[in-house]
Amino acid sequence: MTRTTGLSPTREGLLRERWDDSQPKFHDDAHRASGESDRRLDELDIQEDSSRQRRFPRWAQKLFGRYRRAEKNYQDLKNDGPGSLAARQKAKAKGFCSRYKICFITTGVLLAVFLIASGSGVFWAYNTAPEDGLSPPWYPSPQGGTAESWEGSYKKAAVMVQKMTLVEKVNVTSGTGWSQDLCVGNTAPANSVGFPALCLQDGPLGLRFMDHSTAFPGGITVGATWNKDLMYRKGRAHGLESKLKGINILLGPAMGPLGRMPAAGRNWEGFGPDPVLQAVAASEEIKGIQDSGVIATAKHLVANEQEHFRQSFEWGLPNALSSNLDDRTLHELYLWPFAESVRAGVGSVMCSYNLVNNSYACGNSKLMNGILKDELGFQGFVQSDWLAQRSGVASALAGLDMTMPGDGLIWQDGKSLFGPRLTEAALNGSLPMERLNDMVTRIVAAWYQLKQDNRTQWPPPPPEGNGGPNFSSFTDDKIGLIHPGSDDETTAEVNKFIDVQGKGNSSHGRLAKQIASEGTVLVKNEGGILPLSRKGSTKKRDAGAKYRVAIFGEDAGPGDGPNACPDRSCNQGTLGSGWGSGAVEFPYLIPPLEALQSAFDSSSVEITPLLSNDIPIKASTSLLHDQDLCIVFVNSDGGEGFESWNGVRGDRNDLFLQKAGDQLVQKVARGCGKGKSDVIIVVHAVGPVILERWIDLPSVKAVILANLPGQESGNALADVLFGEVDASGRLPYTVGKSLSDFGPGGQVMYYPNGVVPQQDFTERLYVDYRHFDRQNIEPRYEFGFGLSYTTFEISNLTLSEQKPKSALPAPRADSKAAIPVYTTDLPDPSTALFPPGFRKLKRRIYPYISSISEITRGKYPYPKGYDQVQLPSPAGGAEGGNPDLYTPHVLVKVSLKNAGSRRGKHVVQVYVSFPDGVVDPSTGDKIDFPVRQLRGFEKIELDAGKSTNIEVELTRKDFSYWSRGLGNWVMPTEGKFTISVGASSRDLPVNGQW
Numbered sequence: 003m004t005r006t007t008g009l010s011p012t013r014e015g016l017l018r019e020r021w022d023d024s025q026p027k028f029h030d031d032a033h034r035a036s037g038e039s040d041r042r043l044d045e046l047d048i049q050e051d052s053s054r055q056r057r058f059p060r061w062a063q064k065l066f067g068r069y070r071r072a073e074k075n076y077q078d079l080k081n082d083g084p085g086s087l088a089a090r091q092k093a094k095a096k097g098f099c100s101r102y103k104i105c106f107i108t109t110g111v112l113l114a115v116f117l118i119a120s121g122s123g124v125f126w127a128y129n130t131a132p133e134d135g136l137s138p139p140w141y142p143s144p145q146g147g148t149a150e151s152w153e154g155s156y157k158k159a160a161v162m163v164q165k166m167t168l169v170e171k172v173n174v175t176s177g178t179g180w181s182q183d184l185c186v187g188n189t190a191p192a193n194s195v196g197f198p199a200l201c202l203q204d205g206p207l208g209l210r211f212m213d214h215s216t217a218f219p220g221g222i223t224v225g226a227t228w229n230k231d232l233m234y235r236k237g238r239a240h241g242l243e244s245k246l247k248g249i250n251i252l253l254g255p256a257m258g259p260l261g262r263m264p265a266a267g268r269n270w271e272g273f274g275p276d277p278v279l280q281a282v283a284a285s286e287e288i289k290g291i292q293d294s295g296v297i298a299t300a301k302h303l304v305a306n307e308q309e310h311f312r313q314s315f316e317w318g319l320p321n322a323l324s325s326n327l328d329d330r331t332l333h334e335l336y337l338w339p340f341a342e343s344v345r346a347g348v349g350s351v352m353c354s355y356n357l358v359n360n361s362y363a364c365g366n367s368k369l370m371n372g373i374l375k376d377e378l379g380f381q382g383f384v385q386s387d388w389l390a391q392r393s394g395v396a397s398a399l400a401g402l403d404m405t406m407p408g409d410g411l412i413w414q415d416g417k418s419l420f421g422p423r424l425t426e427a428a429l430n431g432s433l434p435m436e437r438l439n440d441m442v443t444r445i446v447a448a449w450y451q452l453k454q455d456n457r458t459q460w461p462p463p464p465p466e467g468n469g470g471p472n473f474s475s476f477t478d479d480k481i482g483l484i485h486p487g488s489d490d491e492t493t494a495e496v497n498k499f500i501d502v503q504g505k506g507n508s509s510h511g512r513l514a515k516q517i518a519s520e521g522t523v524l525v526k527n528e529g530g531i532l533p534l535s536r537k538g539s540t541k542k543r544d545a546g547a548k549y550r551v552a553i554f555g556e557d558a559g560p561g562d563g564p565n566a567c568p569d570r571s572c573n574q575g576t577l578g579s580g581w582g583s584g585a586v587e588f589p590y591l592i593p594p595l596e597a598l599q600s601a602f603d604s605s606s607v608e609i610t611p612l613l614s615n616d617i618p619i620k621a622s623t624s625l626l627h628d629q630d631l632c633i634v635f636v637n638s639d640g641g642e643g644f645e646s647w648n649g650v651r652g653d654r655n656d657l658f659l660q661k662a663g664d665q666l667v668q669k670v671a672r673g674c675g676k677g678k679s680d681v682i683i684v685v686h687a688v689g690p691v692i693l694e695r696w697i698d699l700p701s702v703k704a705v706i707l708a709n710l711p712g713q714e715s716g717n718a719l720a721d722v723l724f725g726e727v728d729a730s731g732r733l734p735y736t737v738g739k740s741l742s743d744f745g746p747g748g749q750v751m752y753y754p755n756g757v758v759p760q761q762d763f764t765e766r767l768y769v770d771y772r773h774f775d776r777q778n779i780e781p782r783y784e785f786g787f788g789l790s791y792t793t794f795e796i797s798n799l800t801l802s803e804q805k806p807k808s809a810l811p812a813p814r815a816d817s818k819a820a821i822p823v824y825t826t827d828l829p830d831p832s833t834a835l836f837p838p839g840f841r842k843l844k845r846r847i848y849p850y851i852s853s854i855s856e857i858t859r860g861k862y863p864y865p866k867g868y869d870q871v872q873l874p875s876p877a878g879g880a881e882g883g884n885p886d887l888y889t890p891h892v893l894v895k896v897s898l899k900n901a902g903s904r905r906g907k908h909v910v911q912v913y914v915s916f917p918d919g920v921v922d923p924s925t926g927d928k929i930d931f932p933v934r935q936l937r938g939f940e941k942i943e944l945d946a947g948k949s950t951n952i953e954v955e956l957t958r959k960d961f962s963y964w965s966r967g968l969g970n971w972v973m974p975t976e977g978k979f980t981i982s983v984g985a986s987s988r989d990l991p992v993n994g995q996w
Contacts, residue, residue: 137361139867140372143401143437146444148817149881151347152381155450159443160822165195168428168829171442172849174200176420177408179847180388181487184471184496185249186210186583187388187406190849197446198462201471202299202385202406203244206254206271207579207712208586210569211475214501215243216510217564217588220579220710221256222689223521225273225283225734228909229941232517233283237290237298239510244296246502248471250454251297251350251385255287256584257339258302258354261689261735262769263750267309267640267652270580270688270710274734275770276785277338278936284339285346292347295459297452300343302354302387303363303374304336308750309643309652311759313355314392314411316643319754324357327763332373333964333971334767341378345882349382349448353402355390360758362397364390367865370401377875378883382451383444388583394419395427396865403441408847414487416845425834425849432862435826443822472498488843503589511714518711518718520907524729524789525737526697526705531680533725533791538607539630548608550628551598554670555635556661557686558595559613564588564713571645573637573660577686578715582642582652588713594635594684597716601724615666626673631680634670636663638687653750657692657741659685664695671699684708684719690737693782707733725791730907730941732788732986736771736781743781745773767932771987775933786911786936786986792902792946796910799983799992802893804955807975809923810968811886811958814879831857876970887959887971892996894954896983900944911984912938912954914961917977924967929974931963934982934990956981 147156163171170192178188178199187202204210208217218224218240224233237255244252259266261275269275273283284300291298305325311317327336340351351374353364363369364386374380383403389412391397391405397419405420418424427433454460463470474496476486482496504510524532538549561575565588571581576593579585595611602609610625615636617626626632636659643652650660658664671681682704685691696702709731711718721727738744747765768776771785836842836850851857877884894912916931938954961979962971984990 137359137366137368139865140368140872141399141868143371143399143440144375145440145821146381146447147821148819149379149381150819152447152451153819155447156443156822158450159446162195162197162446163439163443164824166192166442167194167833168425169834169849170194171438172421172424174442174445175404176418176424176847176849177406179408179416179487179845180414181476182485182846184474186475200250201248202251202253203249204253205584206256207584209243209247210583210586212247212473212587213497213499214503214589216503216514217579217586217713218514219518219521219712220270221272222270222274222734223709223711224517225279226521226523226709226731227517228732228939229520230282230286232520233286234290235513236517237287238294239513241291241294241296243502245294246500247473248469249296251299252291253299253301253352255284256301257284257343258304258336259307260336262307263748264690264735264744265654265657265750266307268582268584268642271584276936277335279734280339281342285342288343288346288348292349292452295452295454297349297448299350299352300340300348301352303340303351304354304369305358306354306356310750310752311754312643319757321758322356323759323761324360325761325763326359328766329966330964331763331766335769341882344378344380347881349452351380351382351384352387353384353390355387362392364402365393365397365400367400375401377878379878379881381881382448389413391419394423395433398433398437398441403444414845416847418847421847421849422851425851426856429828429831429834429857430859435828439824472500485843485846488846490843514712515714515718518714519721519727521709521731522719522722522729523707523731523733525707525783525787527789528703531703532723534723536601536724537603542630543606548606549630551602551607551609551631551633552625552629553595553598553609553611553633555666556613556615557635557637558593558611560593564591569645571641572647573639576715577637577639577710578712579710580639580641580688581645591713592716594716594719597720601720615661615663617669622669622673626670627676629674629679632670632674633682633684634667635684636667637685638691640688657690659691667696671696671701674701677701686710690735692740693737694739697782728791728906729789732786732909733783736774736785737783739782743779772932784986784988790906790908792900792904792906794908795899795901796896796983796992798897799994800895801981801994801996803996804890804893807973809972809975810970811884814874814876814884888957890955890957891961892956894956894981894983896952896992897949898942898944898952899949900946903946905945907941907943909939909941910952911936911986913982913987913990914956915980917974917979919977920974922965922967924965929963934987
């Protein structure tokens with residue numbers, strides 16, 4: 003590849019190589035199995051062409067054509083009844099249309115500017131490809147089967163794959179197309195060897211498009227618990243529900259986006275913007291999911307940090323946004339949770355929509371081959387996000403193993419970039435059989451690894467058995483189409499309404515409530531106003547009067563019901579979830595008002611609700627002035643970019659409360675009891691919100707950040723408000739005093755800065771609290787902060803060296819596992835033809851070719867660097883990386899005492915500060931470090947007056963930084979590390995040095 007020189011200051015230091023400069027050609031046949039068009043959407047074949055044509059861009063013509071078709075489809079869908087396929091797809095079509103209307107305004111302005119700048123009203127100089135793209139090539143894709151823990155599964159997989167026909171292999175790697183079967187993602191079977199069709203289903207919060215399943219709290223709430231046991235149990239319950247519904251592969255947990263930008267729409271699906279907190283939560287959930295026998299998916303790899311421009315064409319631009327980051331930032335922040343997920347044995351990783359250093363993540367060979375499969379030793383399979391694949395052979399060579407949902411560049415067009423194109427590519431020699439065999443083997447090995455070959459636990463589908471998915475993602479009716487996205491009108495019992503929520507003590511609702519209550523963060527509690535008494539005020543009771551409590555805000559009530567909008571894509575009623583593919587159908591949602599009415603003693607407490615954010619003038623005097631206590635509910639919503647609500651297009655427009663929430667709080671705070679009564683504020687939100695407009699008002703005595711509590715919202719909140727459980731949630735993010743406090747790197751790009759939007763991660767490691775610490779910015783509430791109803795004391799810190807410092811981890815050891823070996827002989831092309839009399843369903847993806855004449859052998863133009871010998875990464879050697887990275891070097895011991903008057907829970911947090919003056923041995927560069935970085939934590943429950951000792955192991959990786967010069971983790975051996983232990987990132991009462 004040609005490397006660029008003389009980068010602009012804003013790009014300096016970013017990993018880059020010249021991306022393809024030619025205009026992508028979106029042929030109607032989406033033929034990308036072989037030929038040069040494959041290379042035009044990948045990182046790989048990059049030659050600069052200074053003679054670009056001056057013409058009106060084809061993408062713009064395509065854009066208007068797609069918009070007209072989408073708008074027509076949406077209008078057609080509007081006329082279909084509830085429960086139909088159309089009703090399920092209506093939201094996606096609507097979101098597509100509304101997004102394009104907005105984008106046409108922007109596009110029109112850009113067109114005008116470019117036409118003027120070109121000096122011509124007819125021709126327009128336009129380049130659709132990234133200008134200085136750049137991710138180094140890494141080929142060939144490493145074969146799976148190198149980990150001893152997977153050796154048995156790979157041996158079984160090799161036996162099965164060896165017997166498969168070519169078209170069966172393609173079936174396993176290709177989705178059948180959106181809504182062609184019952185799940186959101188489906189593959190076809192390899193019948194001759196007994197390998198089933200696989201069902202893939204969203205998502206992180208629960209099971210999307212599902213009946214009788216649990217709506218767990220959002221990932222950000224799980225992160226706020228800081229409770230490893232709850233994280234595991236949530237994953238275990240989630241996996242069990244998936245298994246009982248016939249789901250093979252669960253599309254979660256999410257650890258990308260990490261949370262670089264606090265307003266980003268999908269942050270709520272993950273666990274918070276710290277890589278260690280994300281990694282612990284993700285790995286615990288993965289263990290739980292896979293202990294249930296379901297393949298978990300670590301997503302989205304990687305740097306998919308905002309919704310605006312995340313996907314080609316979704317926002318009216320021909321390419322997605324490029325997240326540009328250096329190697330150290332990638333490893334120490336965004337990749338860290340994925341490394342721990344691989345170390346936990348995750349079966350699948352999903353690559354993201356965006357470009358990474360101007361190479362699509364699902365076609366980035368350095369990312370998938372070099373980092374994920376070699377350095378991190380990933381043994382499972384890489385699947386694309388839905389339509390994130392942008393090339394055929396090139397993406398397979400770059401490490402993509404499975405395409406989802408099977409459609410190519412356009413939803414439901416039946417023209418896959420794999421499918422028959424992959425069959426063609428194998429037969430014409432452009433895709434090496436070694437690569438195809440490895441793609442299939444990785445998928446089959448993951449199936450064996452999770453013991454899905456156990457026919458008792460995983461019975462085959464009808465007519466052989468009663469297994470397979472027992473639900474439909476595309477209708478709520480019992481009887482429905484079995485191939486709803488096709489022209490096949492065959493129906494069957496598609497929804498069996500299996501209740502998978504558990505019963506009694508094993509009820510998943512009980513678990514959901516515990517997660518929600520432990521994920522509720524008390525940040526202000528003046529005068530110990532909380533916990534409340536169910537009987538109200540003793541003084542009032544003694545006087546024979548009732549304690550008057552008013553509850554304000556739409557967020558306290560049921561609204562139009564929890565499932566009023568598709569994929570929860572509106573903010574109405576109480577907020578229990580963000581929106582998008584990570585959201586679910588609520589089986590029920592307990593509004594706060596309902597729970598509070600049940601919790602207060604009606605004989606001594608009078609409750610007056612006003613479930614509106616607009617208090618009438620008359621009520622502001624007659625109602626407000628007569629209250630002893632006012633509880634105000636407010637919120638802030640966001641979600642995935644394919645939907646929008648009230649001007650919020652996935653990413654929030656700011657961090658303020660929505661629906662005039664700040665004004666509601668101010669009005670109540672100033673009027674409740676004529677400004678003399680106490681006010682409690684409860685915030686439900688997808689992430690941090692700005693509290694500055696009212697946080698210091700004298701009547702605001704308590705503030706609770708309840709995050710996204712899921713179906714048990716009201717009950718969980720009541721448990722905290724009334725002290726049934728301790729207030730034990732801790733912030734998984736920083737609450738700043740303004741959005742600008744989060745720095746330039748914390749700002750969503752709402753308007754494109756080019757045809758291929760470029761987002762440079764120039765803040766590098768300094769995200770969230772790391773940025774606040776570096777810039778010495780005082781937050782409103784720091785990362786890790788949260789109040790308790792009791793008091794804890796940390797003391798007696800001791801640091802025990804387990805292993806002395808040394809700069810580099812042990813040399814990478816050779817794998818002792820036997821990698822599968824197959825014959826590379828090509829089958830007779832006639833075996834890949836459609837069988838005689840075969841009925842082809844409309845828009846369905848098949849592995850077959852129509853004619854042998856389609857197969858033309860020739861010299862395939864492999865990407866530059868394809869024949870370059872790649873040395874194994876010294877940071878690799880096992881799942882998660884070099885095993886020595888996880889060798890303990892320091893054992894941290896502290897004493898924790900509950901010095902209060904009641905039982906409670908405390909999160910002991912361990913932070914590491916690196917020595918000053920560290921110089922990289924390979925480059926001579928001075929290495930800068932964040933002031934402190936979270937490296938471990940434990941949540942402990944103690945009775946009043948009790949003490950316990952806590953131990954946290956710190957590993958080599960915890961004391962290392964990523965050296966771009968060495969391509970390895972380096973531990974500074976000179977100077978002292980400072981290890982601090984406390985209750986938050988800024989409350990660290992004990993520290994020591996090593």
